[in-house]
Amino acid sequence: MSVERIEPGNALWPDCINHLKRVNMARWVIEHGSELIEGLICLGYVREGKVIGHLTFKVQDIVCPATEWSGGEELIVRGADGQPLTETYVYTFAVEEKYRRRGIGRDLQLAALDWTRRLGCYQMRSWSSTDKEANYALKVSLGFAIHPGTYETASGYPVSGVYFVKTVGGDW
Numbered sequence: 001m002s003v004e005r006i007e008p009g010n011a012l013w014p015d016c017i018n019h020l021k022r023v024n025m026a027r028w029v030i031e032h033g034s035e036l037i038e039g040l041i042c043l044g045y046v047r048e049g050k051v052i053g054h055l056t057f058k059v060q061d062i063v064c065p066a067t068e069w070s071g072g073e074e075l076i077v078r079g080a081d082g083q084p085l086t087e088t089y090v091y092t093f094a095v096e097e098k099y100r101r102r103g104i105g106r107d108l109q110l111a112a113l114d115w116t117r118r119l120g121c122y123q124m125r126s127w128s129s130t131d132k133e134a135n136y137a138l139k140v141s142l143g144f145a146i147h148p149g150t151y152e153t154a155s156g157y158p159v160s161g162v163y164f165v166k167t168v169g170g171d172w
């Protein structure tokens, strides 16, 4: 059993796509039938040669949204050295139903935090609607900060939820 990066071309990729379909998340991260959306990294939890859990994320700058007040400009947040701060932003995360409550979700989150640290990012962030009770319990058990907020779907429909954030950078 292990958490490993799975990419198109990898022997486990077809099975990973089937897993993404089983947990109803393929539509968020797969395009053209079998390609991972550009820039995403997929971590799979593999048991006896099969993918039974996953987490996808991308690396991005931490950006303050543009407003009229900011003169229509986005602001990239910078560290003390003036360099842009980056984050890993989680797209999808799920464990197949029959394998839940065995610590697999926690292992995937810890692996993603380790990737976040090794990629030199400042924090890991995700958003979750308020109906994801297991995810909330897991994030709280791992000490994630909670920032309540809404998320607008592509059709402009606002959904209530929270951003979960955990820093891996800084020196304190």
Ligand SMILES: CC(C)(COP(=O)(O)OP(=O)(O)OC[C@H]1O[C@@H](n2cnc3c(N)ncnc32)[C@H](O)[C@@H]1OP(=O)(O)O)[C@@H](O)C(=O)NCCC(=O)NCCS
Pocket (backbone or CB within 6 Å): 092, 093, 094, 095, 096, 099, 100, 101, 102, 103, 104, 105, 106, 107, 128, 132, 133, 134, 135, 137, 138, 139, 141
């Ligand atoms: C969220 C999810 C990935 C958790 O996976 P998991 O492998 O079952 O989680 P873990 O076994 O690692 O749980 C770790 C801890 O989280 C908490 N937790 C997890 N599921 C919980 C639940 N249903 N109720 C209460 N606490 C829960 C517990 O503290 C648990 O530790 P414990 O079992 O020692 O008490 C899984 O429930 C899932 O796939 N849900 C559907 C998809 C989803 O909501 N994805 C996230 C938002 S998009």
